Amino acid sequence: MPEFPEVETIRRQLLAKIKNKKIKSVEVKLARMINVPVASFEKIVAGATIKDIHRRAKILIIDLSNGFSILVHLKMTGQLIYDGKEGTGKPHIIYTFSDGSQLKHYDFRLFGYAKLVETREVEKILTKEKFGPEILDRSFTLEVFKNLLAQKPKAKIKPLLMDQTFIAGVGNIYSQEVCFCAKILPTRIVATLTEEEIKNLCRCLKKILTAALEHKGSSVDSYVDVGGEKGTYVPRLKVYGREGEPCVGCRGKVKTIKLAGRGTSFCEACQK
Ligand SMILES: [Zn+2]
Numbered sequence: 486m487p488e489f490p491e492v493e494t495i496r497r498q499l500l501a502k503i504k505n506k507k508i509k510s511v512e513v514k515l516a517r518m519i520n521v522p523v524a525s526f527e528k529i530v531a532g533a534t535i536k537d538i539h540r541r542a543k544i545l546i547i548d549l550s551n552g553f554s555i556l557v558h559l560k561m562t563g564q565l566i567y568d569g570k571e572g573t574g575k576p577h578i579i580y581t582f583s584d585g586s587q588l589k590h591y592d593f594r595l596f597g598y599a600k601l602v603e604t605r606e607v608e609k610i611l612t613k614e615k616f617g618p619e620i621l622d623r624s625f626t627l628e629v630f631k632n633l634l635a636q637k638p639k640a641k642i643k644p645l646l647m648d649q650t651f652i653a654g655v656g657n658i659y660s661q662e663v664c665f666c667a668k669i670l671p672t673r674i675v676a677t678l679t680e681e682e683i684k685n686l687c688r689c690l691k692k693i694l695t696a697a698l699e700h701k702g703s704s705v706d707s708y709v710d711v712g713g714e715k716g717t718y719v720p721r722l723k724v725y726g727r728e729g730e731p732c733v734g735c736r737g738k739v740k741t742i743k744l745a746g747r748g749t750s751f752c753e754a755c756q757k
Contacts, residue, residue, distance in 0.1 A: 486561045487543060489620065489654030490697035491708050491716060495565055496540045498711035499547075499588075502567045507534045507583040508549075515577040518592065520600040529553055529601060530580070542616045542653035546607055554604045560596035562707045565589070570713030593707070617652040620690050621698075625652075630687045634675050642678070642686070643671030644745035654694070657747050658703055658725045663689045665724045670756045671749045672742075696721065724750040 487495070511530045513523045521529075533549035540546065545557040545565075557565065564572040565588060572591035578599055580588040590599060602610060617633065618625045633652070637645055645651050646660040655663070664671045666689035669682055678686070702708060702716030705726055709715055719726075723733050728741035732752040741750045 486656060486706060487559045487563065487702070487708050488656040488659050489543070489694055490659070490700075490718065491702035491710075492540055492543050492545060492559065492654070493698055494701045494710050494716065495559075496538050496545055499545075499565065499567065500538045502711060503535045503582065503586075503588060504537070505534060506586070508532065508580050509583045510581045512579045512581075513577070514575070514579070515595075517595065518577045518590070518597070518599055520598065520602075526601050530555070541611050541619075542614070542649050543656075544611070544614075546611075548604055552604055554602055554607050556598075556600040556602060556607070556610070557590070558597050559592070560594075560598075562592055562594040563597035564591040564707065564709055564713075565711060566591065566709065566713045567711045569711065570709075572709070572713065573707045615650045617648070617650055619653050620655070620694050625691075627684060627687045630690075631683055634678070634683060638674075638676035640675050641671070641744065642669060642673045642675060643749055644747075645675065646690075647745075647747075652690070655690070657749075658705060658722070659693055659697065661725045661750055662693050662723060664751060665756060666693055668756050670753075671744055671751050673757075724752065726750070 508530055511527050513519055513526055516523050519526050533551040536548040536550050538547050547555040566572050567588045568586045574591055574593035576589035576591050578590040643660050643664055646655050667685040697718045700716055700718035701710050703718040704715035724739055727739045728750055730739050732739050734755040737754045739750050739752055741748055
């Protein structure tokens with residue numbers, strides 16, 4: 486499922502492709518993907534120009550020229566493909582621009598959405614989600630991270646990294662990679678982390694997310710970028726999806742457990 490590197494890749498590519506383009510028409514083929522009646526969505530969106538595209542946590546915010554914004558969450562299997570290859574399944578929303586190009590929103594498992602809201606309401610909606618800080622923001626410092634951890638002494642580190650109200654944008658893939666990078670077991674209780682380990686976690690969060698973004702994310706599932714192409718980070722994943730394989734650090738076996746309901750891989754020898 487798309488996490489920060491994947492959603493940010495899509496945002497950057499979309500911005501380059503569709504900023505300032507005028508939407509000639511939009512066709513919603515599945516009403517449950519949106520939050521307003523199909524006719525209203527189609528009527529309001531048609532004729533507007535794409536003004537800007539932001540991201541907060543894993544949500545894309547597409548600002549239109551008419552005072553409305555479309556909030557897109559790709560959840561598990563969402564895909565936004567611009568004039569590229571076909572996506573998985575059938576497109577549920579098709580935006581046609583005045584130059585004839587199209588942006589198609591696919592989501593074969595239907596967990597995601599496209600919500601049409603007034604732009605002036607966006608801040609309020611996002612505030613309600615209580616998202617934690619963005620890892621690659623300059624304001625996310627070791628001090629900030631330490632203070633956040635101090636509020637969650639009893640939490641296990643890996644599920645905590647995935648908690649969007651703790652920090653934003655990290656999910657099941659990169660939380661495992663960050664723990665491996667920092668040589669910390671995913672089950673470690675926050676209160677037992679040393680200063681050095683916290684420093685490593687903070688460094689690894691920034692390092693892993695930056696590297697994954699540079700590779701346009703990980704296509705472990707149905708994730709593809711705006712051109713319909715897979716991200717290229719998968720061969721660089723050290724523990725995620727590598728159950729039973731030799732650890733890249735010590736050649737021991739990568740172990741997988743269920744942690745807070747999610748499959749979690751790690752190396753018992755390399756991680757403490
Ligand atoms: Zn190892």
